[in-house]
Amino acid sequence: MNDAATATNLKAPKGASNSEGEPSPAPAPSNGHALYEEALANLQRAQQYAKIDPEALERLKYPTALIEVSIPVRMDNGKLRIFKGYRVRHSDTRGPAKGGIRFHPNVTLDEVKALAFWMTCKCAVVNIPFGGGKGGVEVNPKELSPMELERLSRGYIQAVADFIGPNVDIPAPDVYTNATIMGWMMDEYSKITRQRTPAVITGKPLPLGGSLGRDEATGRGGFYCIEELQRREAWDSSKTTVAIQGFGNAGQHCAALLHGSGYRVVAVSDSSGGIFDAAGLNIPRTIEHKRRTGHLPSEGVKRIDNEELLALEVDLLLPAALENQINRTNAANVRAKVVLELANGPLTDDADTLLFDKGVLVVPDILANAGGVTVSYFEWVQNREGYQWELTRVRERLQAVMSREFNAVYDFAKTHEIDMRTAAYVQALNRIGEAIAAHGTYHYFADQ
Numbered sequence: 001m002n003d004a005a006t007a008t009n010l011k012a013p014k015g016a017s018n019s020e021g022e023p024s025p026a027p028a029p030s031n032g033h034a035l036y037e038e039a040l041a042n043l044q045r046a047q048q049y050a051k052i053d054p055e056a057l058e059r060l061k062y063p064t065a066l067i068e069v070s071i072p073v074r075m076d077n078g079k080l081r082i083f084k085g086y087r088v089r090h091s092d093t094r095g096p097a098k099g100g101i102r103f104h105p106n107v108t109l110d111e112v113k114a115l116a117f118w119m120t121c122k123c124a125v126v127n128i129p130f131g132g133g134k135g136g137v138e139v140n141p142k143e144l145s146p147m148e149l150e151r152l153s154r155g156y157i158q159a160v161a162d163f164i165g166p167n168v169d170i171p172a173p174d175v176y177t178n179a180t181i182m183g184w185m186m187d188e189y190s191k192i193t194r195q196r197t198p199a200v201i202t203g204k205p206l207p208l209g210g211s212l213g214r215d216e217a218t219g220r221g222g223f224y225c226i227e228e229l230q231r232r233e234a235w236d237s238s239k240t241t242v243a244i245q246g247f248g249n250a251g252q253h254c255a256a257l258l259h260g261s262g263y264r265v266v267a268v269s270d271s272s273g274g275i276f277d278a279a280g281l282n283i284p285r286t287i288e289h290k291r292r293t294g295h296l297p298s299e300g301v302k303r304i305d306n307e308e309l310l311a312l313e314v315d316l317l318l319p320a321a322l323e324n325q326i327n328r329t330n331a332a333n334v335r336a337k338v339v340l341e342l343a344n345g346p347l348t349d350d351a352d353t354l355l356f357d358k359g360v361l362v363v364p365d366i367l368a369n370a371g372g373v374t375v376s377y378f379e380w381v382q383n384r385e386g387y388q389w390e391l392t393r394v395r396e397r398l399q400a401v402m403s404r405e406f407n408a409v410y411d412f413a414k415t416h417e418i419d420m421r422t423a424a425y426v427q428a429l430n431r432i433g434e435a436i437a438a439h440g441t442y443h444y445f446a447d448q
């Protein structure tokens, strides 16, 4: 349920963070101050195609505001521990900032800035009226008791309460934070402001103002992209083979929808390896087995490892686990025709270039997994309306957003003969640039 869902990573979305996604896998260790600079490099590639004023581009290089806070927590043993936390509002030109909060020992301010930048881009790609934000606490949540975790979550909100708000900056879950934590945080914010304020945070439990369809949103959004691709490339779904790395929230929902539409999902994997069946796996049974036992089934299927899965000769490869999974060392082995990034940042820059040169079509994370943040936006709208939408309405509107934006990016990439990642950034830059320029640029003022 992250916003972004949220990216986990440190090398997250070359486009975006995993935000507005479910609690995600742990990030890699941060590399000092390089990450934010690296994230901005995406702008360089896209700017030559974008209609963006140089002043607007310059503005985007600097986060709007950021804070570092200390969070004192009374531990169960009676001792006081102080945790360090951050919240970054990268941009609020297109609307309030939006982005998850991660609890992880490797969280750094530089990482949070990069993740917030990716959220600015992701929200613009799918044209939802939000900017980008992100938050984090340096903590290993696995070392905390449930009560310590609740005190820390409430303490974070006490520390950042003046910095967030339904019209200012709206957090969501990210790595190692979940719906329960969002519920505590919403409750704490409501106590501080003495007004029940569900719209301050998304990814909440349903009875506390969460949205129907939020849990499936990322996988479903990816599926809608695939449906459009099928239409544009005239695929026959019954002849289209799929391999999915990562069988968690995003991977399972997408797998179930593909299976239901007649696609042949031949391989899936989790952190302990994968399974393969050339005739196509029984996905509902696989999901049920995983839910019941925590493991993938092994009867009637061939066990494969994750590297074998990534190298399968399939039509569609869906990385839906961690960042940097396809990289310099294994990108040459990829034989899929299309890679759709359900995870945040599953391809390194090297791999991206290599796959493009090989003619592999890569649908980038800032588009492919934006279904999560889109339904988070719907959650915020419902909270403000005070009216819960039916599931069919959530799905219809998600489909409308995903197919419209997918086709716009696809067309731009085809017309300019560029990769879809660059095209997605161009789309984001055009929209952000328009909003910044609407306040006036050098030309506006100089020509008066």
Ligand code: NAD
Pocket: 001, 002, 003, 004, 005, 006, 007, 008, 017, 018, 019, 020, 021, 022, 023, 024, 025, 217, 218, 245, 246, 247, 248, 249, 250, 251, 269, 270, 271, 272, 273, 306, 320, 321, 322, 323, 342, 343, 344, 369, 370, 372, 373
């Ligand atoms: P999840 O924790 O539910 O699932 C992750 C899955 O990946 C698990 O099945 C885990 O076993 C598997 N995995 C871990 N390491 C692996 C490895 N080395 N090889 C293969 N599988 C491995 O997480 P999720 O919410 O599905 O998120 C997955 C990715 O999607 C993350 O990058 C996340 O940032 C991104 N994302 C999720 C959402 C969302 O709404 N859930 C939104 C946007 C982006």
